[in-house]
Amino acid sequence: MVALTTEIRESLAGTRTLFLATSSQNRVPNVVPIGAFKLLDDETLLVSDQYFHKTLQNLKENPVVALSWWGEKGGYQIKGPVTLHTNDEIFVQDVRWMKEVRPHLTPKSAVVMKIAEAYHVKPGADAGKKIL
Template identity: 40%
Template sequence: MSKLTTEVKNVISRQGVFPIATASRDGVPNVVPMTFVKVYDDENLLVVDNFMHKTKQNIESNPYMSICVWDQENKLSYQIKGKVTIHDLGPVFDQARVWVKEKMPALQPKSAVLLKVTNIYVCQPGESLGQEL
């Protein structure tokens, strides 16, 4: 299991839109732009389900997700992969709902998705391209 480093956390905190990739049980890919993504703790990312349709169907049958994060100014980029769990009740969902209400009060979150980080790969050009952190 990979842990989110300070550098990766900083990149995530500066990014506004995150491409989230999932795949159906049959391997059909799906990528969507998400704005409600943040570090939950050293091993998890929180993704809020405000409008998920295909993405939610995919993770219900194939609970794996990949997220690409980047910082153009500092020329840093990472691919984060992991297994997800859906929370529609309890403290994870409650925290997600509070976060969304602070940012966009009109939205009604449907669930919270926790991505348990399993792998982080370097995506910026250079000697470490493709290497796992």
């Protein structure tokens, strides 16, 4: 796994919405906006699942995702494997976090992504260039 750069972490911290891309085992893509996310450390991102249907099925069938966003300093994409947590300490921490920041939401699962790659998505010479 890779550790995110300071620039990517700052961009992520200033972003309200990420776009999570998944794919079924039959290679049918799905993309959803995500608002409940946070870095657990420089290599790990938590996504809190309140509403996933197709996304959850895809994660069970094919546990690799891409996340993309556009921030003030440009855009980024990160990719990596995920694990689902529904009845362990990570899930309990997710529920506690949601009660603090968005008490009207009730998590169904916690999705933990290990960041394996990062890319630029901003226009220009670096568009699509692998960063990490």
